Amino acid sequence: MAMNLRLDDERAEALRKQAELEGRSMHAIVLRAVDDYLAKNARESMIRETAIQEAAKWHELMERLK
Template identity: 65%
Template sequence: MAMNLRLRDDQTEALKQRAEQEGTSMHALLLKAVDDYLARTAQEAIVRKTAMEQAAKWHELMERLK
């Protein structure tokens, strides 16, 4: 899917400099940033779900220990 992304001038300049430093394109850096974000938030969702499940599982015991 094609899309447009509007960056502020300072973001564009910083991205351009980073791409040059890493010897890659701005496009490749943005794709990596999106992939990293999606992977991180997916992991956070798994941790959050597991924590909620464990809290529910041990709720009765925790109430008795108060």
């Protein structure tokens, strides 16, 4: 799927400069940023789901220990 990314002038210039410094394309930098964002959120979702499952698993015992 193709998409357009619209950046304001300040962000576009900062991205262009960073790409030039790294010797990479702006496209490559944006793809890496998206990949990092998705990986971070996938980990956080997994941790959150595990915490919910464990809390439910131990809820009765914790109530009895109050």
